[in-house]
Amino acid sequence: MYDFEKCPDRRHTDSIKWEDAPEGVIPMWVADMDIPVAEPVQEALRERAAHPLYGYPDFQQKELKNLVVAHYRKLYDTEVDPQWIVWVPSVMPGVTLSVKIRQGSFAYFVPMYNHIREVTLEAKQPVTEVSMKKAGTQFFMDFAAMEAAMTPKIKTFILCNPHNPVGRCYTKEEILEAAEFCEKHDLLLVSDEIHCELVLEGQHVPAFTVSEWAKMHSVTMGSQGKIGNIPGLPLGFAIIPNPELRAVFEKELLGTMSSYNVMTLAAYEKLYDGSCDTWKEELRDHLRKNRDIVEDWVSRMEGITMPHNQATYLAFLDCSGLGLENPAEFFLKEAKVMVSPGEIFADPQSVRLNYGCPESQLKEALSRMEEALKKYKSGC
Numbered sequence: 001m002y003d004f005e006k007c008p009d010r011r012h013t014d015s016i017k018w019e020d021a022p023e024g025v026i027p028m029w030v031a032d033m034d035i036p037v038a039e040p041v042q043e044a045l046r047e048r049a050a051h052p053l054y055g056y057p058d059f060q061q062k063e064l065k066n067l068v069v070a071h072y073r074k075l076y077d078t079e080v081d082p083q084w085i086v087w088v089p090s091v092m093p094g095v096t097l098s099v100k101i102r103q104g105s106f107a108y109f110v111p112m113y114n115h116i117r118e119v120t121l122e123a124k125q126p127v128t129e130v131s132m133k134k135a136g137t138q139f140f141m142d143f144a145a146m147e148a149a150m151t152p153k154i155k156t157f158i159l160c161n162p163h164n165p166v167g168r169c170y171t172k173e174e175i176l177e178a179a180e181f182c183e184k185h186d187l188l189l190v191s192d193e194i195h196c197e198l199v200l201e202g203q204h205v206p207a208f209t210v211s212e213w214a215k216m217h218s219v220t221m222g223s224q225g226k227i228g229n230i231p232g233l234p235l236g237f238a239i240i241p242n243p244e245l246r247a248v249f250e251k252e253l254l255g256t257m258s259s260y261n262v263m264t265l266a267a268y269e270k271l272y273d274g275s276c277d278t279w280k281e282e283l284r285d286h287l288r289k290n291r292d293i294v295e296d297w298v299s300r301m302e303g304i305t306m307p308h309n310q311a312t313y314l315a316f317l318d319c320s321g322l323g324l325e326n327p328a329e330f331f332l333k334e335a336k337v338m339v340s341p342g343e344i345f346a347d348p349q350s351v352r353l354n355y356g357c358p359e360s361q362l363k364e365a366l367s368r369m370e371e372a373l374k375k376y377k378s379g380c
């Protein structure tokens with residue numbers, strides 16, 4: 001059994017998560033876990049660092065692509081042709097390039113991962129953000145609302161699956177519905193699947209597998225950044241079965257060759273060759289336990305609700321019942337816990353809490369938040 005309770009002090013390690021948090025504050029915000037990477041990855045990195053040359057890596061090498069192919073076969077029972085795989089500096093640049101393929105405007109559901117919102121809002125296109133529908137506390141894509149919002153200028157639909165920040169792992173039927181919607185309106189389907197190995201319940205279904213149409217009209221992106229907890233060793237890939245779309249995408253990629261590095265390559269080999277599989281399995285068990293702790297806590301907190309997380313380590317807490325002007329600011333000031341403010345995801349009355357950490361850290365953060373809420377509710 002791996003021990004996910006031990007995390008060395010991360011201050012002064014150039015961690016944005018910890019450096020941005022004032023002294024004494026527990027950072028529970030950016031999607032980066034307070035969990036050391038798997039031992040085989042650590043070992044591979046030490047070994048590679050010991051060699052004193054760090055030249056351009058050979059990222060086109062077939063071996064790594066073949067590992068990705070084998071991984072998709074094993075996890076998703078699907079055949080990926082190595083030619084379909086295009087390396088990208090990391091997933092976000094991949095999304096940025098994907099939305100340029102069809103030139104035009106984009107649509108997606110909100111709440112949505114903030115950097116997807118930033119990329120599309122900055123593309124100076126009239127972006128269409130449509131609210132998801134809620135059944136109880138759970139979020140669902142609402143294609144009736146999306147239909148009503150459609151304009152001929154929209155050329156790309158962005159899916160985030162598993163969905164950050166609402167923690168949904170979409171079913172094959174839901175993804176098929178998205179693909180059929182895209183087919184009807186002639187949209188490119190861009191699917192950000194960076195959290196696909198962080199499924200806690202259900203089965204991840206890659207977008208390009210749901211239909212023949214989806215295969216030929218989609219860009220599906222993945223990486224080991226989230227499951228391997230190596231976002232500081234950036235890399236990602238796009239799976240683009242359609243050769244014409246792939247050619248346009250590859251053109252957009254020109255000039256990014258020096259974004260890749262040898263350390264990332266060493267880590268990826270270990271994360272894909274099976275030597276971290278047990279670690280990943282136990283990590284998901286740990287995250288399920290932490291999710292249950294957060295859910296239990298929320299069930300006792302009047303004024304807060306959350307959707308049941310099927311995936312990710314991000315709890316999206318709806319604080320609208322608290323009557324606070326700015327819930328994230330409140331938790332930072334009054335509880336000394338830093339969470340992500342909901343407004344960046346287009347939901348100002350929510351906050352996103354990252355529970356990818358030792359249980360002790362999570363419990364300390366929740367207990368501080370509970371204390372702060374008690375004081376606030378009693379008017380002190």
Ligand SMILES: Cc1ncc(COP(=O)(O)O)c(C=O)c1O
Pocket residue numbers: 031090091092093113160164192194195223225231234235236
């Ligand atoms: C949905 C989603 N896409 C992309 C990213 C960032 O990906 P990368 O660091 O590989 O650019 C994140 C990070 O939190 C994310 O949650």
